[in-house]
Amino acid sequence: DAGVIQSPRHEVTEMGQEVTLRCKLISGHNSLFWYRQTMMRGLELLIYFNNNVPIDDSGMPEDRFSAKMPNASFSTLKIQPSEPRDSAVYFCASSSGGIGEQYFGPGTRLTVT
């Protein structure tokens, strides 16, 4: 298996623009987690899904952020409009339950100027 796939790997955009980050889960996994990592705040859980259903979105910073799972293997995280303080590395991770280990993608480095 190719592991968790994220695209793009790097994104540079101007303030006010819409940004869409994409994630493909490992085949057979049914849980999906979106994280954000910055030097100041460390690793933060934004939202997670079980079987395509959002379970906890309490970590989503504000209404500018939205996440969807249009099918069991794919998810998007959208920021509209983007702001410089959204600059971070965004990771998605998937899990199949069991012992609960999460498999992380390589991340998307977002820079908002």
Place this chain on the structure above:
Amino acid sequence: GEDVEQSLFLSVREGDSSVINCTYTDSSSTYLYWYKQEPGAGLQLLTYIFSNMDMKQDQRLTVLLNKKDKHLSLRIADTQTGDSAIYFCAEREYNQGGKLIFGQGTELSVKP
């Protein structure tokens, strides 16, 4: 709420043992994990321990769990320069659908 704490930095000499410590607050944790993050990469699962175990060994890695003190440690024997990375401990919340609580990470620096 639940919290996981780690020291931020550790520096060791190549060939020495490294011990990275972690404390957590959730007494109902079921599994605890150690992840490694190399520069520019995602987190990679190193090992895990079930909460009813005291110790787990996997090649150069030894995990010790003191459930009474809510203390978890990761010992890396014969530390190599390739072990330089950030190490995260995490706990799985009981009955929370697989959500993990991560510590802030310990940056391990291995000097030749």
